Amino acid sequence: MTVNLTEKFKDNIVCKGLGITYPIIQGGMIWVSGSKLAATCSESGILGTIGAGSMTPEVLKEHILKAQKLTSKPIAVNIPLLYSRCQEQIEICLEHGVKTIITSAGSPKKFTTLIKNAGPKVLHVTSNPLLAKKCEDAGVDMVIAEGFEAGGHNGRDELTTMVLIPQVRKAVSIPVIAAGGIGSGQSIMAALCLGADGVQIGSLFAAAVESSAHDQFKKKITEAGYDSTRLMLKNLVPVRLLENNFSKKVALLEQNGASEAELKELLGKGRSKLGMFDGNMEEGELEIGQIACSIDRVSRVSEIVGTLLSELGSSLMRL
């Protein structure tokens, strides 16, 4: 006996709302999730997401058009609201028929009405139940609740997925998507138990064959141990990084009580591109989640999604 997951999730509120088969979103990640990763993920029945945070509006447009050539299934675009040209990015999504826009790192009040009036669904990323409620009040369709263990930019709240999801579930009536620390069908099942309606997975897809991360970065992800990442730069914008020369310099500065200016000077410009896209493993900024320790090889999206679904099916059977 096996579980028919397509049937199981037929009426799932995230699947129905976003037009996907399984309630899994591939997280939008800077330098890593372009048209190829997003389109391949969408083709596999989950929601592929283009990470616009590292793209000019012109480059984003190219990626949307390419992705739409690769798949007729819906794709999403993740837009961090801290970038100066985010409004242009939103306009490009609206012009090109993107059905789901995921906003983060800013107020959900700023663009939600504009986007919704044009048609697309709006999802907003939150790291605490208070902001989740503000998202709901602003008209956001679903919230992505992201725990402390997640990679890349993170909230200041340090709430872990285990504690965050039930809190957000209690705070809002809209669908809740769990993010942070999810890397197996078992952990998708755990997130659903905690009250989530779906999940967002980043790190696993950063290391996929179809990701645009540099091969050296993908290799380094597969080599990560349980103690290879840390949430750093808490006094600037908290970000979870893989350990390397750069992260050690940050740690040293932070331990000595460095000022914001000193940290900004060390950070400089283009650190994340240098690491994740150009492949400088020692001086670049390498954003990844704690769950990297569970990733031991670079696989195709089809294989990653297949494994997740098969584990999820077994979990359901076992219970």
Add this chain to the structure above:
Amino acid sequence: MTVNLTEKFKDNIVCKGLGITYPIIQGGMIWVSGSKLAATCSESGILGTIGAGSMTPEVLKEHILKAQKLTSKPIAVNIPLLYSRCQEQIEICLEHGVKTIITSAGSPKKFTTLIKNAGPKVLHVTSNPLLAKKCEDAGVDMVIAEGFEAGGHNGRDELTTMVLIPQVRKAVSIPVIAAGGIGSGQSIMAALCLGADGVQIGSLFAAAVESSAHDQFKKKITEAGYDSTRLMLKNLVPVRLLENNFSKKVALLEQNGASEAELKELLGKGRSKLGMFDGNMEEGELEIGQIACSIDRVSRVSEIVGTLLSELGSSLMRL
């Protein structure tokens, strides 16, 4: 239709190994979990634990004898190995027929053989998969894997329960008990999905009627919000604290890159007793987990366990 949990957990490896009905351990906590809390928990079908960390060997003996008068069911004793008189504490447990000894904050090699040769089961607390494997190699019967979100003393690894449990599950063949961030039947279910055989719950029982925490501390736990705790004193012994004047002073020192000596001077002696037992809410050290934000009232153990089981039953039914 309801789920018969007694039947469901009849063959559970933690239940069978520890002689309990439900695979739930009440965490041993300094100043909070004496004979009354432990005995009441054991009477309710879970494993009650006396927290020896705040007791002299003489006081521990009194608590064991009292607990044994209150219940004929097994009770455990938690012994942090960083205390100078921990060997005497272990000997008292052995002399008085304690069936389960939980060791923490030290090497599992130190006392495991001694304890096991005398009869009791040994459980050791770990915050990473590497130490978990060392526990297994040292002959420990079960590991308690405790995530970053847990209250009180914590590992340096910062692995959250969501990431830690699957890692520990993969690392060892002995039973794994999940701790950190667990405060509902839904989260017990989530921990089981992640690969745990049982759970340890602390914060919920710290706020119980039967806990020996000061009433002011219990009240403060019920008032905690999502951002009320922080993992602090990482350069001494990492500990998750509830925010108050004392924790703010620690935060200020840490932000300014204070030395170990400066932190030790601020900490002084008896901070945890002052807060948790004597009820000084501003200058005492108040140890509690992130999950405190989900606790909104002081309840009896019977009610807490009843709610956990009823939520767990509903979770099982829903899946």
